[in-house]
Amino acid sequence: MRTIHQPYLLFLGDAPDKLAGKTALGIAHWNPGAVLGQLRLPGCALDVGVPDRTIAEAAALGVKTLVIGVVNRGGVMPPLWLETFKAALEHGMDIANGLHTRLTSFPELVQLAAKYGRQLHDVRHFDGALPIGTGEKRSGKRLLTVGTDCSIGKKFTALVIAGALQKAGRKATFRATGQTGILISGSGIAVDAVVADFIAGAVEMLSPANEADHWDIIEGQGSLLHPSFAGVTMGLVHGAQPDALVLCVDESRTHMRGVKHPVPSMETAIEQHLTAARLTNPAVRLVGISAITEHLDEATARRHIADLAARSGVPATDSVRFGVADILKEL
């Protein structure tokens, strides 16, 4: 499993707007304690609300990793970005990158990293060795977020639940399975990037045996009902051997992301995810529903959530908007 050392300096480059800086904003929001500053190049229109630091200033403050928090346009790394990355390596920092373009595809960065003993983290890729999944029972408890579609709140819901458990003094670890989650938490495996034979094995490695009262809160990916990515989800469900599932839904969405298929019903998604999860944990239970309600006013959102709870028989919420207190009672 990959570990990215914190604290971070967030590299914002010449980001033209907020959308380009989604990763940086996510890290600053979900793990503010890990962020000691931002580095902006001329023309940058983004500000994540932390102090501006040069590479030298950040190094003096003890920053361990420069994190690329913005997207590059057309897959190109501008020359000025590369100059900044070289300076970071020279100042003893690692670099973490969630873009498709690999840092390791630039020989000058590879050479400098070797020279200074630094690491280049291309978190969207996974080149390491992985085990084949065994399906054998591991000690400790696991919750997996699943969904009726991609991009429907699985990462945020897992972060909220892990944070709430920790705040309540319980043993809990967020387990990241995608690049943004890895950058936020500082470790994880991008399971959609592993070789297909190893999906379940990667998740078993990611959430190893633990104390009996410890909860791994595992970030879900895709959906068993999504025609592009269900293979990833299936391996994730089996490898996680979840004791608890939380299903993320958005009933305002008509089609699944990137395809012409309609979004499946909450009921269908519950049934199919529970059926799959029972293979490696026959005792798995659905413990909550989390809906995206940002398009609804509060009263309408609360009525919608009450309806989801009545239909599913488990607590429902918008985890980001209303918290997860009722779901925690189920754990």
Add this chain to the structure above:
Amino acid sequence: MRTIHQPYLLFLGDAPDKLAGKTALGIAHWNPGAVLGQLRLPGCALDVGVPDRTIAEAAALGVKTLVIGVVNRGGVMPPLWLETFKAALEHGMDIANGLHTRLTSFPELVQLAAKYGRQLHDVRHFDGALPIGTGEKRSGKRLLTVGTDCSIGKKFTALVIAGALQKAGRKATFRATGQTGILISGSGIAVDAVVADFIAGAVEMLSPANEADHWDIIEGQGSLLHPSFAGVTMGLVHGAQPDALVLCVDESRTHMRGVKHPVPSMETAIEQHLTAARLTNPAVRLVGISAITEHLDEATARRHIADLAARSGVPATDSVRFGVADILKEL
């Protein structure tokens, strides 16, 4: 998609026994027309029943590819193997390899292949670009073999069905999804070796739109009920968008390959594979059961098959032992 040019010379190395030469025996059995000879090194105890040829003789006969038909012990390629491979490249042949060890990990082979314009096929690996699956309907018909476990006859059943359709004058293509199937047929994609995000997309590419009365007979992998590999199976089921499923079973087996899980019942496997397949083809039907009966005498085997047919409501057979005439009537 990978294409391996035929005819072949089968490289048997110094195989100590039949088991080591499973791949060569499979190719010679399932595609005898593609095999012009075998090459055996001193100490080889295996004979697949085709003429012995030197590299020079095979080249003169028009052989296009030297196929490694045996396993290497401990992942090592013995020096004498490499000498033979170099001679093949020098004589204008490509080399095809279904082992984990990559031919491309030997710089001297890479250099020679470049010099002579030859290809090194490491069929267990896939380094090319793949599309994301779309789930959109393609013209033509598709049959997918699925199973209650790994190594339960999915490849052989697909080969028998494709061969029987072709013999009956119907348009049909075997589509290989694993290394042995690729070496037998000369093309395909090892779907368990692709990056997880692209499983369904790889299968869509492997079985593209075709004439309305053309059948792709797609080799299945793993099982939706196998805790190690179900992710691969899920992507394969969705990408294939099968019109027809044939389920392979072995009711004498107690545990799934490599894990402690019991083999699921035929009924459970039918239900879960049909449920998954309906996502990309709501009209999918189960059209047959193929059982492994080699441990039973003929009368007992026929009684067992009659029982499977009665329980499933579709034709049952041992495809290799008794053929697939009744399944063909369903297509």
